[in-house]
Amino acid sequence: MAHEDLLIRSAEPAVRALPANIEAEAAFLGAVLIDNRVIEELPAQLSPAHFFEPVHARVYERIQQLLDRGAVVTPVTLRPYFESDAALKELGGLAYLARLTADGQGLLAPRELAQQIYDLALLRELVTVGRNLVEGAMDTSESVAPLQQVEQAEAALYNVAEGASSVSEAQGFATATRTAIAAIEKALNSGGHISGKTTGLTSVNEKIGGLHDSDLIILAGRPGMGKTSLATNIAFNAADRLRRDRIDGIDDSQSVGAATAFFSLEMSADQLATRILAEQSGISSEALRMGKISRDDFQKLSFASQTLAELPLYIDDTPALSIAALRARARRLKRRHNIGLIVVDYLQLLQGTGRAGDNRVNEISEISRGLKTLAKELSVPVIALSQLSRAVEQRDDKRPQLSDLRESGSIEQDADMVWFVYREDYYVAAKEPKQPVDGDDAKIHEAHAAWVADMERVHGLAELIVAKQRHGATGKVRMRFESRITRFSDLASDDLRGNSYGDD
Numbered sequence: 001m002a003h004e005d006l007l008i009r010s011a012e013p014a015v016r017a018l019p020a021n022i023e024a025e026a027a028f029l030g031a032v033l034i035d036n037r038v039i040e041e042l043p044a045q046l047s048p049a050h051f052f053e054p055v056h057a058r059v060y061e062r063i064q065q066l067l068d069r070g071a072v073v074t075p076v077t078l079r080p081y082f083e084s085d086a087a088l089k090e091l092g093g094l095a096y097l098a099r100l101t102a103d104g105q106g107l108l109a110p111r112e113l114a115q116q117i118y119d120l121a122l123l124r125e126l127v128t129v130g131r132n133l134v135e136g137a138m139d140t141s142e143s144v145a146p147l148q149q150v151e152q153a154e155a156a157l158y159n160v161a162e163g164a165s166s167v168s169e170a171q172g173f174a175t176a177t178r179t180a181i182a183a184i185e186k187a188l189n190s191g192g193h194i195s196g197k198t199t200g201l202t203s204v205n206e207k208i209g210g211l212h213d214s215d216l217i218i219l220a221g222r223p224g225m226g227k228t229s230l231a232t233n234i235a236f237n238a239a240d241r242l243r244r245d246r247i248d249g250i251d252d253s254q255s256v257g258a259a260t261a262f263f264s265l266e267m268s269a270d271q272l273a274t275r276i277l278a279e280q281s282g283i284s285s286e287a288l289r290m291g292k293i294s295r296d297d298f299q300k301l302s303f304a305s306q307t308l309a310e311l312p313l314y315i316d317d318t319p320a321l322s323i324a325a326l327r328a329r330a331r332r333l334k335r336r337h338n339i340g341l342i343v344v345d346y347l348q349l350l351q352g353t354g355r356a357g358d359n360r361v362n363e364i365s366e367i368s369r370g371l372k373t374l375a376k377e378l379s380v381p382v383i384a385l386s387q388l389s390r391a392v393e394q395r396d397d398k399r400p401q402l403s404d405l406r407e408s409g410s411i412e413q414d415a416d417m418v419w420f421v422y423r424e425d426y427y428v429a430a431k432e433p434k435q436p437v438d439g440d441d442a443k444i445h446e447a448h449a450a451w452v453a454d455m456e457r458v459h460g461l462a463e464l465i466v467a468k469q470r471h472g473a474t475g476k477v478r479m480r481f482e483s484r485i486t487r488f489s490d491l492a493s494d495d496l497r498g499n500s501y502g503d504d
Helices: 002-011 020-034 037-041 054-067 076-080 086-090 094-100 110-138 144-163 173-189 200-206 227-247 271-281 285-290 295-310 322-338 362-380 390-394 410-416 424-430 443-457
Strands: 216-222 260-264 313-316 339-344 383-387 417-422 461-470 477-481 487-490
Touching: 020 110, 037 054, 037 110, 037 295, 054 076, 054 086, 054 227, 054 313, 076 094, 086 094, 086 487, 110 144, 200 443, 200 477, 216 227, 216 362, 216 410, 227 271, 227 313, 227 383, 227 487, 260 271, 260 322, 260 410, 271 295, 271 313, 271 477, 313 322, 339 362, 362 383, 362 410, 362 477, 424 443, 424 461
Parallel strands: 216 383, 216 417, 260 313, 260 339, 339 383
Antiparallel strands: 417 461, 461 477, 477 487
């Protein structure tokens, strides 16, 4: 009668209020215990949390653990783990496990049963979200922020759409270990360099191991250093790698590329597109804007635009976005296009909720925390560009330091990595002495000749200074920067000039 008692319990008014099918859960567990291979063919990612009956959830969790060890799971092998389970005793004890396999009807449609269990779990999550939404909306106290409630509701609905539990539970170490092993295997398959998304720059990938999911990367630099160019290059490289991998028949989950969302609060979408076209066609951005191109150049441009037509790069150039609005838009892009990388240009142009509006430092702290939360929530790397204070200009050595991050120490605290872009040629060019003419003093000629030699040494060279990295060592990466087409690239092995560019 134990199974019948369980079905009676499912019919009680308190239980009937939530969508559930305990009989389907029992039939599915019976099918798995009869044939363990059933679990390998599930249409949905079923977890113990999707089962309504707690006993069924514990049984399914133990089944997963035993299968991970390579064991054969039957009512007999489960017995030692449930001999003292009080809730199971109410259902008839260990005999209940045997009864699950009695009729074997679940084997007729195990995939359909699993899908129903999954769908009903999502409906229960939706009920919970709806109840919390109503309760929150009915709260009319002065501390209530309606826009914040809307943002929280959208986040909760996103979690339901992704099949996640609205209540975040502690993750077993076995689950965390499997995730870590999968990342290590991906790095191994990529040739030993990348465990995350590619930056498209081999030297940078080797330094950081790629862009890791859930990481917040702060990319900072003084104006003119090329931080927007580098961010655009990385966004393009990641998206283009995914495009090429798809053409080659590589599954998205195995690609080191990523569909990319670029939130440009400073430049318009067409300006960014012009930069990418310039980079890919080899024609300067200035020539493109002014139309100073030949027919051959236009053909190159046309070919590049056709190649980029299928690029999974999504540009949102809405100005003055709030951090809440940005997170909401990012969730929609994740849901619609499964984005794997987010770029924000730049952090100081985002707005907070308004409650910290009287204190810019607090507002920046709220924004940096929001970006880190977004990275974890969507499980994607987030690259946020940031300004630096003018303190850099007051020093003889213009290389940025962590203390130069503008307006808030929380940026450094929240970031998993902090990068600085530094181009010495920018500063050397600004120190050009007087152009010598015939009859000038020899010292003037010597000074200008020394400056020309200095420019030749540093021209087109750039440093990416990794000032903070949770996953590895800090140091410098040397790159080439072509200002004409705003492109960063790896240095050729015979072009490693200048001792001042050595790693720390």
